[in-house]
Amino acid sequence: MLIYNTLARKKEEFVPAVPGKVRMYVCGPTVYDAAHMGHARSAVVFDVVFRHLMSKGWDVLYVRNFTDVDDKIIRRAQETGVESREVAERYIREFHEDMDALGVLRPSREPRATEHIQEIIQLVQSLLEKGSAYVVDGDVYFRVRAFSGYGKLSGRKLEDMEAGARVEVDKRKEDPFDFALWKASKPGEPNWESPWSPGRPGWHIECSAMGHSHLGVTFDIHGGGQDLIFPHHENEIAQSEAAFGKTFVRFWVHNGFVNIDQEKMSKSLGNFRTIRDVLSEHHPETIRMFLLSKHYRSPVDFTPEAMAEAGGALERIYACLKRIQEAVGPGDGDGDDWPARFVQAMDDDFNTAGALGITFEAVRQANRLLDEDPKKHAAELSGIRAAVAGMGKTLGLFGEDPEAFFQAASQKAVQDKGLDPEEIEMQIELRNQARKNRDFALADTIRDQLAQKGVILQDAQGKTTWKLA
RNA sequence: GGCGGCAUAGCUAAGUGGUAAGGCAACGGUCUGCAAAACCGUUAUUCCCCGGUUCAAAUCCGGGUGCCGCCUCCA
Numbered sequence: 001m002l003i004y005n006t007l008a009r010k011k012e013e014f015v016p017a018v019p020g021k022v023r024m025y026v027c028g029p030t031v032y033d034a035a036h037m038g039h040a041r042s043a044v045v046f047d048v049v050f051r052h053l054m055s056k057g058w059d060v061l062y063v064r065n066f067t068d069v070d071d072k073i074i075r076r077a078q079e080t081g082v083e084s085r086e087v088a089e090r091y092i093r094e095f096h097e098d099m100d101a102l103g104v105l106r107p108s109r110e111p112r113a114t115e116h117i118q119e120i121i122q123l124v125q126s127l128l129e130k131g132s133a134y135v136v137d138g139d140v141y142f143r144v145r146a147f148s149g150y151g152k153l154s155g156r157k158l159e160d161m162e163a164g165a166r167v168e169v170d171k172r173k174e175d176p177f178d179f180a181l182w183k184a185s186k187p188g189e190p191n192w193e194s195p196w197s198p199g200r201p202g203w204h205i206e207c208s209a210m211g212h213s214h215l216g217v218t219f220d221i222h223g224g225g226q227d228l229i230f231p232h233h234e235n236e237i238a239q240s241e242a243a244f245g246k247t248f249v250r251f252w253v254h255n256g257f258v259n260i261d262q263e264k265m266s267k268s269l270g271n272f273r274t275i276r277d278v279l280s281e282h283h284p285e286t287i288r289m290f291l292l293s294k295h296y297r298s299p300v301d302f303t304p305e306a307m308a309e310a311g312g313a314l315e316r317i318y319a320c321l322k323r324i325q326e327a328v329g330p331g332d333g334d335g336d337d338w339p340a341r342f343v344q345a346m347d348d349d350f351n352t353a354g355a356l357g358i359t360f361e362a363v364r365q366a367n368r369l370l371d372e373d374p375k376k377h378a379a380e381l382s383g384i385r386a387a388v389a390g391m392g393k394t395l396g397l398f399g400e401d402p403e404a405f406f407q408a409a410s411q412k413a414v415q416d417k418g419l420d421p422e423e424i425e426m427q428i429e430l431r432n433q434a435r436k437n438r439d440f441a442l443a444d445t446i447r448d449q450l451a452q453k454g455v456i457l458q459d460a461q462g463k464t465t466w467k468l469a
Numbered sequence: 470g471g472c473g474g475c476a477u478a479g480c481u482a483a484g485u486g487g488u489a490a491g492g493c494a495a496c497g498g499u500c501u502g503c504a505a506a507a508c509c510g511u512u513a514u515u516c517c518c519c520g521g522u523u524c525a526a527a528u529c530c531g532g533g534u535g536c537c538g539c540c541u542c543c544a
Binding site: 009011026027028029030035036037038039040041042043045070071072151154155156157159160161203224225226227228229230231232254255256257258259262263264265266267268293294295297298299301305306308309310312313316319320323345348351353354355356357358359360361364367368370371372435438440443444447456457458459460465467 | 470471472473474475480481482483484485490491492493499500501502503504505506507508509536537538539540541542543544
């Protein structure tokens, strides 16, 4: 299969370094606040990567860390008057709740920076011994100029960047781009004993340490948001390759941003939407559908219209599954070439948008057969259902019973809009009486009244069902 | 200033050398008492512009234009 490698700036054939085993690391959140849609995108994208790699029969060891010690956590702790450990615990718990709600599988391992202090100290020590780092007042900095490959991931040269550096430079550093491996703690801050000072790890070193400790010197895939390419991932490469003298990561994979009004969603712009906020308005699979209907490397614009569209698309698929279920009952069949075409799209750099196109083609074919003669095509319909379910397994979609899906959807909408389902059923009964009496004027009046409340009626096979507009 | 990405119908979105997927919307048809849903058909001689390579380009190369991101914590 092909994966776009940020390091090569092109798609490359992916084969695990160790046959049959994929080792993947993805940068997880810094746990100091509620997770937003940007975190959701990264998590869902790599969830699908994880699922797809597993579906290829590979044994995938997927590590996603928690950054649980950091300036922002410390600040948050000071602001709220609790221990920074408690801040981290709280947001780890919330993150898990959000991810579970979104149907994101738990990674194989979820290490925390604070659980790897010894490995971090060893790595820093080794960099000092190799002359790649130096100590200043209890801090330890990485000596960027000592690593010749610096800039290879982000495609920059140190010389080119200096003009653009807008940050106040710490005069104690040899080079403005040297970065902290170890930070001496101020009084009252969390700290660990080290040869240099009581302190804590810098941001970048934890990922290198955890990556190596769980996945080895070299591993297959390292992922994260595009905003991590520089400096975070660039620095990880520098540390790791300076320490071990070997390739750190074979494939670098980066997901695009979530935008609001064509602008990057971010904490600093204040235009972010938290996952739980969005979950209160939309079905979790609608969120996944929205995120997966665009290629993972492209920016995706979060708008009410886009969410409505994703919800509609999801309903179309569930409606078809429901029809199949009602028409042919349980049972499996041969999926024809739908699964193969789906896999082909996914094998091309996780082209979920293209893959969903295949799903919709399968759905149309199923509807066609259902319109024609469900009995005659029972085997093929079962096959399509199995195929769609299989695609859903990779995408983390279509996992609910179709009947339950629609019931839950109307229940939630009913709650939100303050409608009474029994009342609606009664109106439907009245209307059907009127229809029986061929009093279509009355029937249409009832239907119009319901429509004004946002209730759309559907007459099918002698039964009337309803949904919300 | 440096680096990178993107530009495909009304909207959205795949396609990266062989003659434009899919979703939404619109219009016509089938079905229906009428609708809705579903299905069928129509909707991009053309893929931001200008050159070039090629038998053949949305796809490759060169030059423009526009938008976005990174260069500072950020998924």
